[in-house]
Amino acid sequence: MKTTIDNIYNKSRRQDEKKLKIWKYAGLMLTYKCSAACEFCYYHCSPQKKGLMPIKTAIEIWQSLTMMAGDRALVHITGGEPFLYFDHMLELLRKASEAGLKGPDHIETNASWATGTSVIKKRLKALDQAGMNLLKISFDPFHAEYISRENVIRLAETAKAILGPDKVLIRWEKHLQPPCCPDDNCNREDLYRKALQVEPCRFTGRAARTLAGLVADKTIEQLKEYSCHQTYLDTKGVHIDPYGNVFSGLCSGIIVGNVIERPLHEIWQAFDPDTHPFISMLAKGGPAGLIDSAEALGYKILPAYASKCHLCTDIRQFFFDIGEHKSIIGPWDCYT
Template sequence: MLPLSTLTFFLSWRCSVACEHCGFTCGPGRRGKLSIQRALALIDEAHRREPTLRMIAYSGGEPFLFHDDLLTLMSAAFARGLAGGVVSNCSFAVSDDAVRARLAPLARLGLEELIVSLDEFHLAFVPLENIRRVAHFAMDNGVRLGVNVLALRGRGIRRAEAAAMLGIDAANPPPGGLWIQESSPLRTGRAQRAISPEEQILHPLASFANNPCQYVTRNMVVTPEERVFACCGFGDSSPRGPAALALVGDLRTSSFAECLNRAQGSLVFNIMAEYGPAALLALARNHDDSIELPEAFASNCDICGHISATAPVRKALSRALRALTAKIPDTPARTRAP
């Protein structure tokens, strides 16, 4: 049974900026927001049901457009002993005073991790100094700092440059912790139009063998539409898009307990957690060797997107999983077709 360690709320698809790489097509014109009453109820239920839960995280969209909601939700989570995590584009960080006003109250409510982005897409809208202010607040206040670097072939910022640009001594990590991760954007949402396949930094499919997914079911997501996904790394947010493989339910028609049980009992997700999504491609190919697969992918998430978007792969995988479970006595029927 896969443990749930983080529950992430995508509070809204509304954002203060409209980056060209955005897989969710977030922007100032997007409307709709996750009900705060729903989020509070989920914090309570997840805390009661899952002893392994330790963090409630907030993303979007730009969470700091809803700062009062952040305070309310983090206060409720803190009262239950749960840490907080926030992903932000840092557009709010126009001064040191603005940073303190937004982040100091959250730090008192258990803020454990702040994740920012440093790349040409965000810098087209958000000054570097804003990102530096947030990064240094985190480091100075014992909050773990995460830096996502999105890179393309032949252009853009790379991981090796990020620390220097933010004024970070990567050789001496701050007390709260530090990670800097480089990846290539998935071609979903706006990125499908703005980024060509040739620009993506790809890696051979063989390099993803035995590369477990660290997030599936361990970090589940609730979207503004109250859909529940088994991971945080999906692109798009529609049931028919690249995220389809990770969709486990809709809170308008299913309970959170039902969604959680589907995720934790899924053979697909257990295989991904143990061996990685490339193992699903191998199962599909072993069942039907006529399937044509790309030679390279950008990431584990890219592989999941390919499975979701490719009917022959999904069909072969479903058949392979049914054949596999038929050989196991008394196996529950939890191999939902991807």
């Protein structure tokens, strides 16, 4: 198990200075492929996207996280829609159990596959036996554009009966009541605006491209006061995509390392937000710290942004489109 002092940034901090937290959770993004293409998606997932995390890679991440955080290590399985590769996911859980690893904290799904009770029962029983702790069903007005409410209700009710109510979570259950676009004859933009007022949104990925404009009310001057130093230090975990790219917390599309090249615990040990070639700019000056170099290459500042993450994603999208900072801004799936 690692201690904070094992990280290179923490080693040079004074005792009273804030340290980089040990990563305790890892979201294994089994695939970028999804049965939906929600406007809210942080990762630009859709039916056209690809990728499938090899079982060997997933197990190595799991082991590495456990090496770092011990009993506090929490792995969850996400996507894309992981149930599109159900057999692969089940095999992963079985292999993890054989390797002596703790079962996944939760598995996320959008319920698109839950079209009948027999398939639900069969799959959930198998996952339960393989060690799944919690089934997390995503639902809100953004998901409702692609996924029927009936599927979500069917999955939730069957899951509660099989797994027990404590092992099923719908995020967010309140949206199961109308109005919930598009079948409730409501105005799509109004519903989105209302949902954005209630639910937190980072405005990264597709959310930055399609939703942020609905609530953009901050000028670049107002965003200059936000840095991301604290965000990087306080983040308790990572998301890892099917190709092994590691993203700190929910900062999708900013690659801090790749587990195919070096194990996760070594990436954490070597991660220094103050010296990293790209992240240091975000850490010191927030996304506004990227503006000068972006403008020099032709970036045009928008009249308003929804948040610092909207600004960050908009500039990164610009860099991605012109092929700048290629090893850090990617992969393709996150930006197209």
